[in-house]
Amino acid sequence: MAHKKEVDVDVLVVGGGFGGVYAVWRLRAEGFKVYLFEGTERLGGVWSNNMYPGARVDSEVPFYQLSIPEIYKSWTWTERFPGWRELQAYFDHVDNLLNISKDATYNALVNKATFDMEIGRWTVRTEQGHVATCKHLLLCTGSTYKQHVPPWEGVDQYNGTLLHSSKWPKDGIDAHGKRVAVIGSGSTALQIVQDMSKDAKELITLVRTPNIALPMKQRKLSFEEQDSLRGFLHHILKTAARASFGGFPYNPPPVSSPQMLSEAERERFLEELYGRGGFNFTAGNFLSVLFDPKDSRIVYDFWVKKTRARIQNPVKRDILAPLEPPNAFMAKRAGIEQDYYEMCDKDHVRVIDLKTTPIESFTMEGLRAGGEEIPLDIIVLATGFDNYTGAFSTMGIEGTDGRELLERWKDAPTALGNGPTIVEVQVDIVVDMAKKMRDEKVKYLDATPGAAQAWVDDLAETSKMTLLESANSWYMGANVPGKKREMLNYLKGLVVYEKSCRDAMPDWDGFVVEKEEDA
Numbered sequence: 073m074a075h076k077k078e079v080d081v082d083v084l085v086v087g088g089g090f091g092g093v094y095a096v097w098r099l100r101a102e103g104f105k106v107y108l109f110e111g112t113e114r115l116g117g118v119w120s121n122n123m124y125p126g127a128r129v130d131s132e133v134p135f136y137q138l139s140i141p142e143i144y145k146s147w148t149w150t151e152r153f154p155g156w157r158e159l160q161a162y163f164d165h166v167d168n169l170l171n172i173s174k175d176a177t178y179n180a181l182v183n184k185a186t187f188d189m190e191i192g193r194w195t196v197r198t199e200q201g202h203v204a205t206c207k208h209l210l211l212c213t214g215s216t217y218k219q220h221v222p223p224w225e226g227v228d229q230y231n232g233t234l235l236h237s238s239k240w241p242k243d244g245i246d247a248h249g250k251r252v253a254v255i256g257s258g259s260t261a262l263q264i265v266q267d268m269s270k271d272a273k274e275l276i277t278l279v280r281t282p283n284i285a286l287p288m289k290q291r292k293l294s295f296e297e298q299d300s301l302r303g304f305l306h307h308i309l310k311t312a313a314r315a316s317f318g319g320f321p322y323n324p325p326p327v328s329s330p331q332m333l334s335e336a337e338r339e340r341f342l343e344e345l346y347g348r349g350g351f352n353f354t355a356g357n358f359l360s361v362l363f364d365p366k367d368s369r370i371v372y373d374f375w376v377k378k379t380r381a382r383i384q385n386p387v388k389r390d391i392l393a394p395l396e397p398p399n400a401f402m403a404k405r406a407g408i409e410q411d412y413y414e415m416c417d418k419d420h421v422r423v424i425d426l427k428t429t430p431i432e433s434f435t436m437e438g439l440r441a442g443g444e445e446i447p448l449d450i451i452v453l454a455t456g457f458d459n460y461t462g463a464f465s466t467m468g469i470e471g472t473d474g475r476e477l478l479e480r481w482k483d484a485p486t487a488l489g490n491g492p493t494i495v496e497v498q499v500d501i502v503v504d505m506a507k508k509m510r511d512e513k514v515k516y517l518d519a520t521p522g523a524a525q526a527w528v529d530d531l532a533e534t535s536k537m538t539l540l541e542s543a544n545s546w547y548m549g550a551n552v553p554g555k556k557r558e559m560l561n562y563l564k565g566l567v568v569y570e571k572s573c574r575d576a577m578p579d580w581d582g583f584v585v586e587k588e589e590d591a
């Protein structure tokens with residue numbers, strides 16, 4: 073493993089997840105001198121930190137992997153939705169093959185990046201004292217870097233074990249015989265609740281907005297099954313996934329709206345889709361559910377019938393699967409669960425509705441909620457992240473005008489869907505831009521304020537047409553108090569995203585172009 077204190081390269085990549093690894097691999101192949109700073113002690117992105125009980129990916133194999141042939145030809149998954157240990161092993165395998173670590177420093181957290189317009193280069197510093205100079209600074213920091221901890225009263229005085237899902241101790245936490253509370257009901261909370269409730273003496277799940285969670289339908293994958301698919305992986309990962317809306321090449325529904333089907337046909341279609349498991353029920357559903365409240369309700373009513381049948385306790389049933397939708401279908405990211413509802417139904421698991429029983433404060437022994445003192449040994453905050461822009465806010469990035477870039481990037485949306493596919497599309501665009509800059513001796517590019525605003529306005533217009541605007545989701549930045557409420561996801565799909573970026577490249581539309589002196 074490299075431990076360079078000072079590096080001088082063409083491209084500095086920050087973040088060693090799928091995006092960072094793919095970027096290093098592609099840039100090396102194009103003859104760029106590239107180096108990686110990673111904040112944790114290993115490659116893996118979210119999978120370096122996601123070690124909470126039951127942590128596993130919600131996107132299914134074979135879509136959730138890099139499209140690099142030498143990797144997918146030599147790697148075999150054991151499960152349709154791999155767990156965090158398998159994902160860490162995958163990144164070890166990636167490193168063994170590509171030797172990313174040769175050009176990487178770990179435990180290197182960027183806290184300052186300044187751009188010198190005279191020479192067109194960045195100087196990047198880390199908390200640990202590393203310095204890099206580079207022409208291109210490529211942030212592959214993902215959407216879930218900066219944790220969100222709501223400002224509850226008394227958090228500091230709690231004497232028990234307090235954990236945020238994103239910083240789990242490597243050696244784990246033994247919940248046997250313990251009283252555990254899990255705050256939140258996002259994708260992370262579901263996984264923790266269904267796992268920790270198997271060990272805990274008592275588990276309390278505190279739910280503000282119930283998750284419209286979907287069954288995972290986890291299963292083991294055999295070597296033979298995957299080997300027979302290997303010959304198609306190039307097409308699946310490079311063509312089909314990229315041609316889909318969000319990186320999941322599922323078949324589209326036979327018609328565009330459920331209202332075009334008879335009730336029996338609709339029921340059969342939804343049943344089949346639901347039965348496939350995972351994101352099939354979202355990414356493979358009628359597109360109209362994003363726009364039409366009636367269609368959104370049809371799909372919710374199907375879901376609620378299925379889910380209520382899994383919960384015997386009537387009070388828990390009404391909290392976790394209420395007859396009235398908590399939000400439009402897909403306006404918040406659906407969690408993918410295995411036996412979450414069955415575990416919540418157990419007698420030693422208590423479900424608290426935070427709308428009627430709000431957390432008043434933390435105490436030395438636990439929590440006070442709805443006037444009740446609740447003693448607890450462990451409190452887990454599965455309260456999410458300052459998604460997307462949160463990572464930039466810790467890096468002190470100053471752009472061409474010396475202003476913190478966060479101010480300008482706060483509106484930067486990213487695409488919505490299957491992580492590896494999306495980041496590969498983005499990296500490919502960036503690499504092609506860097507090649508063109510090299511060929512044309514461009515010192516630096518700067519997006520014009522007009523072009524940046526037009527991009528943001530266009531996305532805001534698209535977003536307004538959907539039901540996604542209506543929920544207080546992290547898609548909208550609405551989960552973090554004080555954060556500007558606006559759509560942070562790109563809603564036109566991957567194909568339009570890529571085309572829009574590439575259309576600007578031939579003439580550098582929307583950019584101020586500064587050439588090298590000898591150009």
Ligand code: NA7
Nearest residue numbers: 216222256257258259260261280281405454455456457546
């Ligand atoms: P999420 O999806 O942001 O979920 C956070 C949960 O925490 C959610 O249920 C929130 O309820 C809850 N929350 C947040 N603040 C509070 C307060 N103040 N009081 C009570 N409950 C609160 O984060 P995850 O870690 O589950 O998932 C991260 C995603 O990022 C994951 O899907 C990855 O794909 C990417 P709310 O819904 O706001 O009422």
